[in-house]
Amino acid sequence: MDFEWLLGSLATILAISYVNLQVANGDGRDQAISRFFVPVMFGVGLLVLWEGLVQGLGVPSVILPAPSAIWAKFLQSTHTLWIDFVQTFVKGALSGYVMGTIAAFAVALLVDRSDFLRRGLLPVGNFMAALPIIGIAPILVMWFGFDWQSKAAVVVVMVFFPILVNTVEGLRATERMQRDLMKTYAASYWQTLFKLRLPAAMPFIFNGLKIATTLALIGAIVAEFFGSPIKGMGFRISTEVGRLALDMVWAEILVAAIAGSAFYGLVALIERRVTFWHPSQRRGR
């Protein structure tokens, strides 16, 4: 047991908590800088506490590696991590995401033309979105082989239903008055679709797209647990766990976390550009 680490990290987290308390209850609490400062300091504090507990209590690295060890491993194996990232994220998740989005979008436009179909498909789609679809992974791995194609297929199925349901909902979001206005302009179906209904549906569509970003990454990683070539984030996680090389596992998780939040952030950024008119995008109060 190493008391210097323990006490040092405890003192750090206490100091950070004190500073955060002062900032959060102080005068400048609504400024952007303190909104940024407080959560970042909290995260840093947690990392310090983690490091201190691992070092101080001498936790073996096969149970929980220290953040410094994880970071060292990350820097040391960027090459492997990059190969895994390309295999899982770019080839598996991203391609599946694009295909699934296009498919869901096409089906949504079709369904939207028939009221009967919409009423039938919406409950089924909602039902499917709540199911553990990830279980379809072993079947698709059997059909499409071990490489990225099967992962992309899993991702297609996983992202399909949330986007479908949200798009169909969104296409209904216009009001009768607005649609009547388009009718008085003698607008065709496609004109109404592109000029009124699709723009109005965008907040819903982006909601589905944002949910799907996380699902895509989960689908691609978990599908690799059922069989994969000797690269990929899911493959690396399951084999390195077997070897008890947890620093490498945490390095992969770090990559997954960065990729996941960057992907989400990108979609959210596009959303802000596209739906700038929507009340939820207004800044300030």
Add this chain to the structure above:
Amino acid sequence: MSDAAIAPAAGGFGAGARAVRDVVLPVFVVVAVIVALWYVACVPMNIKEALTQAERGGAVINPEGARERRDMSAIGLVFKNPSYAADTLNQERPRLPAPHQVGRELWKTTGAMVLTGRGFSKRSLIYHGWVTLSATVLGFVIGTVAGVGLAIGIVHSRVMNMAVMPWAIASQTIPILAIAPMIIVVLNSIGVTGLLPKALISAYLSFFPVAVGMVKGLRSPDNMQLDLLSTYSASKSETFWKLRLPSSMPYFFTSMKIAMAASLVGAIVGELPTGAVRGLGARLLAGSYYGQTVQIWAALFAAAILAAVLVGMIGMLQRVTLKKMGMVH
């Protein structure tokens, strides 16, 4: 489905007939179309294996030899040998089992085993489903309680709101499920085995949706209502029990549904790294090891039924509770 079941009781015959026309019939037709497409898909998916089997049995196939047929398109083969289409629906290890095969396997491993008094044997899906269900529910309860606790903290403490809330939101964009194998193996290595590791994964997955949803819910009373309570000089805890908590209920149930679905996925994935011993996830993995496609599909459907029942139960609870509170009419 449950909409249709409740509507007649509420609105008499006319409403019942409308519910059938507007809800049940379209859903029924869509499901029927899906099942029909499934049957049609079985034929090209399984035709090569069916032709190989038939050829071994002495039949003459066009073209001859499995190697000849290997690179041909499956649909072309179906048109050249239409008489073997029926064989594709009853294979032992099909690439795509037909719906009735899955149904038969489901019955064989649940109802039939109960009738012979082996309902809890290790080959029964009830046993595996129970293993998964107990981890799911335990994890869901832990995650929900912790999530509600965090939400109460966030709503009442400014510093927690500023420090923790961004992380809670950001964590939803991270594929947390990736750490499942590690949690299982690490907890096993320090002697924690069985239900708890899986439940912890489930708890972790259901924690954040509940926390984020409940923060929204507890903040949903508007300023007017909060002002009213402060003119009554209500204390913080009175405001919480009489205003914030009741108005958070719709959000609570919605996030519980998400949490339950996530919790089940967590339990299933948590069963993968232990080497396919028990639970629905283990059945999926064992099926994929040994090419038992019918078993995979049966486990998949069992998981789907489990999810539907669990989420449906929360939905029912939601409807009853909100009705009693006068929040839906």
